[in-house]
Amino acid sequence: VSTNAPIPEWLDDALKAYAPSPLVVDPSDSLTTLMPGGICYAVPMDPGASAARLVLVISVHPSHHYAEVALLSPVVENAADLDLRLDPEDMSLPFALLAQGDVIGTLWGWQLSEPIGHVRADVGMALRLISQGECPMEFAGRRGMPFSGRSDPRWRGKEEEAEALQALAADCVRTLLEPVWIDPAVLDVELGPPLVVQEAVLSAFETSTSGAGKLPGAAIDSLELDDDETRRRAEASIGADAWLLIQEMALAAVAADTLAGVHTGHTIEIPTRRALAARDPLGRALGAEAGASTVRLETWDYLWADDAPDMLSIDGPDGTIRVLRERVAA
Amino acid sequence: VSIQELRAEHEANGIGPLMMTELRTLCSQVARKYPPAIFSDGPTWDATALDDLLQDLVVGRLLHEGQLAYVMLHSNDLDEFRRLMIFQVKRTLSGRRRRSVVDNLLERSRQVLRDGPYEATGGRYRLQGSTEPHRDATESEVREAALVARAVPRVPVRSLADREPVVYRASDLALVLRGIANALPCSFTERDLDHIFRLILTDLLPADLEALETTHEPGQPAADPSLEPIIAEIVTTLMAEMDSQQKTILRMKASDVSDADIAGSLGISRPTLANRKHVVFDRLHAALDGLDPTVQDRAMERLLGVIISGGDES
Numbered sequence: 001v002s003t004n005a006p007i008p009e010w011l012d013d014a015l016k017a018y019a020p021s022p023l024v025v026d027p028s029d030s031l032t033t034l035m036p037g038g039i040c041y042a043v044p045m046d047p048g049a050s051a052a053r054l055v056l057v058i059s060v061h062p063s064h065h066y067a068e069v070a071l072l073s074p075v076v077e078n079a080a081d082l083d084l085r086l087d088p089e090d091m092s093l094p095f096a097l098l099a100q101g102d103v104i105g106t107l108w109g110w111q112l113s114e115p116i117g118h119v120r121a122d123v124g125m126a127l128r129l130i131s132q133g134e135c136p137m138e139f140a141g142r143r144g145m146p147f148s149g150r151s152d153p154r155w156r157g158k159e160e161e162a163e164a165l166q167a168l169a170a171d172c173v174r175t176l177l178e179p180v181w182i183d184p185a186v187l188d189v190e191l192g193p194p195l196v197v198q199e200a201v202l203s204a205f206e207t208s209t210s211g212a213g214k215l216p217g218a219a220i221d222s223l224e225l226d227d228d229e230t231r232r233r234a235e236a237s238i239g240a241d242a243w244l245l246i247q248e249m250a251l252a253a254v255a256a257d258t259l260a261g262v263h264t265g266h267t268i269e270i271p272t273r274r275a276l277a278a279r280d281p282l283g284r285a286l287g288a289e290a291g292a293s294t295v296r297l298e299t300w301d302y303l304w305a306d307d308a309p310d311m312l313s314i315d316g317p318d319g320t321i322r323v324l325r326e327r328v329a330a
Numbered sequence: 331v332s333i334q335e336l337r338a339e340h341e342a343n344g345i346g347p348l349m350m351t352e353l354r355t356l357c358s359q360v361a362r363k364y365p366p367a368i369f370s371d372g373p374t375w376d377a378t379a380l381d382d383l384l385q386d387l388v389v390g391r392l393l394h395e396g397q398l399a400y401v402m403l404h405s406n407d408l409d410e411f412r413r414l415m416i417f418q419v420k421r422t423l424s425g426r427r428r429r430s431v432v433d434n435l436l437e438r439s440r441q442v443l444r445d446g447p448y449e450a451t452g453g454r455y456r457l458q459g460s461t462e463p464h465r466d467a468t469e470s471e472v473r474e475a476a477l478v479a480r481a482v483p484r485v486p487v488r489s490l491a492d493r494e495p496v497v498y499r500a501s502d503l504a505l506v507l508r509g510i511a512n513a514l515p516c517s518f519t520e521r522d523l524d525h526i527f528r529l530i531l532t533d534l535l536p537a538d539l540e541a542l543e544t545t546h547e548p549g550q551p552a553a554d555p556s557l558e559p560i561i562a563e564i565v566t567t568l569m570a571e572m573d574s575q576q577k578t579i580l581r582m583k584a585s586d587v588s589d590a591d592i593a594g595s596l597g598i599s600r601p602t603l604a605n606r607k608h609v610v611f612d613r614l615h616a617a618l619d620g621l622d623p624t625v626q627d628r629a630m631e632r633l634l635g636v637i638i639s640g641g642d643e644s
Contacts, residue, residue: 015393135594145586
């Protein structure tokens with residue numbers, strides 16, 4: 001293939017008429033300034049697990065570390081009636097986009113890049129209203145035609161768009177639906193230089209009090225697993241067993257990368273005291289995994305020693321577990 | 331070539347020899363999958379036809395619409411760059427076809443506007459005797475007009491092999507134009523029609539060519555002429571029974587407008603709309619139940635045609 005293809009005259013003229021300008025990203029923007037109206041890249045929790053996409057931030061929930069976003073599409077000619085066309089002048093971007101009012105989801109703040117563009121706050125508000133079946137008059141003309149049923153050729157594309165956002169949002173949505181599973185406190189971690197991340201990860205271990213937290217692969221990669229100070233702090237805060245488990249998981253992730261020949265990064269679950277206790281057979285038998293504080297033991301009389309007390313207390317992962325003996329008549 | 335080389339060239343010159351070589355190759359690969367008779371001006375994908383496609387892609391899509399920036403923003407490797415550019419080539423081809431279908435509709439519309447009950451002033455049209463002002467329609471007004479026109483039955487585009495999709499039969503195109511003239515609160519231009527036709531065609535000629543290839547809608551069988559009196563009587567009866575708001579509801583539902591939008595347009599609540607919609611559907615059901623499906627379809631087409639062409643909507 002020749003790499004010396006001549007530049008035709010029309011290209012020179014076109015480049016003069018439509019000089020492509022590089023996208024300008026304000027370096028002062030950061031995750032901490034995530035705001036409604038921001039246009040960001042959304043990346044999966046595990047890099048490479050699904051495709052990165054542009055999204056419009058509709059609302060931000062700093063206390064829970066997530067943002068509500070609408071998926072953006074460049075295929076403006078396929079607009080449907082719940083899509084809102086964003087023109088270049090609306091966003092300070094050189095291309096138009098469709099904000100999809102029916103493809104909305106929640107993502108962790110971690111998953112969102114620095115904004116590459118912004119729209120006015122009322123655009124995000126309009127999209128929110130459109131998704132609820134209402135549309136401000138001034139935005140009505142930016143919508144497309146309704147679907148004409150499932151035979152509409154755009155339908156399949158819309159389903160694929162929904163699946164794309166679901167793949168990106170799965171982790172966050174699952175967590176929000178099952179709040180016990182992940183401790184939002186660990187999400188206070190802000191990604192930055194390795195040493196900062198190291199500190200943040202350890203802080204996350206220390207602040208995690210319930211469930212199992214998750215950290216993205218980028219944070220795990222920065223951990224100095226064989227560092228004495230890290231080990232000392234980790235063992236002091238979460239215990240030697242928990243630290244050992246984290247090391248095992250992080251090393252397994254590195255090994256997986258090595259085998260695959262590429263570096264993808266991995267999410268990792270932070271074992272908390274409760275999770276560790278649940279690994280213990282006695283703890284599991286006593287319902288520690290479910291966070292039980294009282295366990296009733298229903299037994300046949302003849303299986304229970306005559307001198308066994310009717311109640312006893314055992315130290316569990318979240319405090320004392322009361323074990324109540326209940327006799328079942330033979 | 332590597333993505334780093336392409337990126338360096340892009341940052342220095344926008345588009346240079348390396349990218350042009352890539353684009354030329356991708357145009358050739360993609361275009362040959364599609365019939366030149368539909369997607370090109372010539373009978374074959376020869377060098378001239380491919381150069382034309384390349385120019386459309388680069389000037390129209392990548393530079394004028396800024397899609398080059400989108401692709402470069404998204405491309406982390408050469409495979410991704412090529413995947414995104416292939417999609418841009420397909421969008422360019424699809425846009426060409428949509429353009430030719432719209433041009434065909436505009437050409438036919440000119441004839442209808444010349445021969446029909448329209449007055450033309452300085453490139454603006456309105457119905458004879460209309461007092462609608464001569465001004466540009468807003469985007470919102472254009473969309474509303476497109477929704478009215480969308481209720482008119484279209485001839486399905488079944489596949490890529492459908493070379494000359496007519497979209498509207500002659501009588502239906504006249505109905506579309508009348509509906510647009512009635513719907514717009516101002517006179518209209520060919521540019522407005524262009525915009526409306528492009529909106530109407532979004533579900534007939536999507537940007538995704540693969541979607542079109544797998545779209546199959548059955549054509550309507552011809553109605554028995556002897557049933558014509560029955561159809562006419564049904565339409566006359568329903569027009570007399572329905573009030574103007576019910577006609578509006580029926581016309582908007584035929585355009586697939588959501589209940590929320592219809593309620594907003596009529597200034598009523600959604601539950602109220604739901605009740606009134608059921609009344610309309612019950613009335614249709616009572617009039618059409620038991621009839622042959624072809625007769626039902628024809629009667630509905632005719633009824634919508636009467637409403638769109640000037641039925642007394644609210």
